[in-house]
Amino acid sequence: MADTPHPEPHTDENTTDTDRAIADILAEMRTAAPARSTELGRLLVDLLDRRNAADATRSADIGAVATGIDRAVRALDDAASSAELMQRACERVAELCSVDKVVLSRLDGDRIIPVAALSTAPGTMPSLPSEFGLPDGSPEADALETNTVTVGSHVPAELRELLGANGFTTVPVVVDGTAAALLHVGAVLDGSRRHALGVFAEVLGGHFERVGLESRRERQNALLRESARRWTGDDAPPSHGALDLAPSQADRDAAEQRLLEPLTEREADVVRLILTGASNSAIAAELVITVDTVKSHVKRILRKLGATNRAELIAKYQSPAR
CATH class of the missing domain: 1.10.287 (Helix Hairpins)
Known part of the structure; x- marks a missing residue:
């Protein structure tokens, strides 16, 4: 046989x-x-x-x-704002994954809100797609649940005009331990490029934290200067009395420290933004976290600082007799 x-x-x-x-x-x-x-x-x-x-x-x-990951990461290092960082991220993902269509979206609860897009096809100027919901069982939901790169064959209708209809790859961007954004790539990537996209998304989350921290520091400095101006009455004519009753800078710094002492670093960031009058949505965008996360922080902050609402918290902060 x-x-x-x-x-x-x-x-x-x-x-x-x-x-x-x-x-x-x-x-x-x-x-x-x-x-x-x-x-x-x-x-x-x-x-x-x-x-x-x-x-x-x-x-x-x-x-x-x-090599591509290293080049892409270095391109993010000197981004000076969240907007610049998001646009650079789309450009670097396109280069890293050899694709010509990328969308970066932020997450707001179960809503996906596109905030930056790139299409390198000749003669195209992409406009941002509309926001859309996060369906149960979708590749996006799977990516967020497992914190992994995930592929899908059916592109969401809102992204189809930009990404095309031939499948996509998506990955969450984690900021401060929470998935705050999603990257969509208009192609089904192979193993090595999926891995590259996953590594890049991890690094991008760290850069969002860096840019957010720098932005918060600038806002905090402006807030402290404004608080000091109100506290010392710089708007009023200078006093010619022999006794200066305005608190010193050291006193103001000590009061600031007492206010923030019981808080975590992230809660302190939220407090400083509340004191600027920022809404929950504005705080979420600034810190690159979800509105639900902001609400949770605010509840803990009010409880820790003994305030019943934002107005009372602001009054407590701005009162010289705290």
Whole structure:
């Protein structure tokens, strides 16, 4: 009875399939007739050559992806604002993943709100898509639940004009431990580029924290200067009395410290923004967190500081007799 020919693997099979085929040949060679052993030997050499070539290609791809990630990350380093960071992120994702369509959206509860977009196709000026809901069981919901890169075959209707209809890849951007944004890429990425996108999203979250911190510091400094001006009555004519009753800068700093002492660093950031009159939505956008997260922070802050509402908190802060 003639021996059944051993099937040859396709050139695009992964290493696991190739290794399995090699193991099958080695097992068959133990009992094969001499003529068949010679044929199997030729197949084995061919498979080993293919595996070595695949390993070399994979190593080159990994090196190229690592270089691309490094270049993309360095391009984010000097972004001076959230808007600039978001636009640069879209540009770098397009380059890193070899795609021409990218959308970055922020998350507000179960709403996905596009805030930056890129299309490198000639003659296109992308406009921001409309916001849309987060359906249960969608690739976006899966990506947020597992904090992983996820692919989908059906592009959301709101993104279809920009991303096209041939599938997409999405990944969450985590800021301060919370998924605050989503990146959509207008292509179904392969393994190495999915990995690259995941690494880039992690780094992007750290850059949002950095930019947010710098922005908050600027706002806090402005707030403290304004508070000091109101406290010392700089709007009023200077007093010519012998006794200056205005608190010193040291007193103001100490009072500020007492107010913020029981709070975590993130809660202190929220307090400072509340004192500027910022709404929950504005605070969420500034800190790159969701409105629900802001509401949770506000409840804890009011409880810790013994205030029943924002107005009382502001009065407590601005009163010299705190």
